[in-house]
Amino acid sequence: MSFQDLGVQEAVVHGVQSLGFSEPTPIQERCIPLILQGKDVVGSAQTGTGKTAAFALPVLTLLRKRGAPRCLVLEPTRELAIQVETAFQYYARFTELEIGVFYGGVGYDRQKSLLSYGVDVIVATPGRLLDLQQQGVLKLGSIEILILDEVDRMVDMGFLPDVRRIVQLCPVSRQTLLFSATIPPEIENLCSWVLKNPEIVEIGERRSVAENVTHAFYPVASAQKFDLLVSLLEGIEFKSVLVFTRTKQTADEILDRLKRLNHSVTVLHSDRTQKDRISALEGFKSGKYEVLVATDIAARGLDVVGVTHVINYDIPLHPEDYVHRIGRTGRAEQIGDAFTLVIAEELKAMLDIERYVGQKIPRQKLDGFNYVYTALFEEGKGPVKPVKGFRTSKGYSFGRYGR
8 A cells, every 4th residue: 555545636645755764654545545535533543653644645635725723732841832833844844735833932032023924834832822822813714624733632631622713713514624643532522523424543552651662670679779770771773762751850950960970861841941941952963962851741642753762760750651751762663671660659650561561571680780679679589689681782781671
């Protein structure tokens, strides 16, 4: 099956092929024909499966020529809005369509000028979109296609009231598409109100981890977490590593300490300016930085191809965030590894994650690391001991805990 076979416009196909993609992914193969038929769609799939192209390609095909703003894409964060707008720009590069992105944290002048020039596709965060609408410079009466992307994240961030207001500002006679990695009950209620007889497309299990990602827990005493992180970074053969923390303060502390150890590292969290956040992401994508330390702002939807490893320095607060975090590696069918450092106080959170994903996650240790005792070593039946695992480029051995 090719993109042409699915009905994608030839000019849009050229844009996709210029990025090196020749065959659609499963979610693209199933969603594109439905969207081209004008149907409302709910698309659910694991991260890294090509959800953006699943709605962007048919939308660009349906729009075809310049006109008033006819497609609105809502994103929960500025980073996601920029990323999706960039994808649209690439896909539309051989068409005459204009794409615009609108988000907070920056001035209004450039965004107002863009609206005056005219755009066919609006990619926006809810807050800035409502600001522009209330100022009278953005009207949604011409919207034909409404796309709610990463909806589970919008619910988590408290944007549901804003989303409802925006939906009410759009024409009733429209096509609505909803894409999300998971579909919790709040979203199911939203679907019943926003969509009309939607087609449901689910690829893979909602709570499963991608098969091409190897993941494990690394029990460690709290005082040794940073030392274990450093040993992992020195012991694994990686191209780029995402290190997730729970707080901005911890992220900054790890940044400073890794810098002092001469690691090529940057940081991403909500306290950084928009300019610095864009610079950090671009530097990480380009290879300028090998390590990106981030809070959960980077866990959802950010498309950074080639991330070989994810390290959860702090275990996530919510089990579903575990799937999203480690979904940053192993994208586009590549192989990935994910390590989660776990201290004794996080035992319940660790077990909650296992219940959520429906599997026992291996406990591993780093051979040669001078561990101090932690109560997690007593988890299960009897004491644990290391068993041989695979070798890395620096001679370390990683093994699963056994009895």
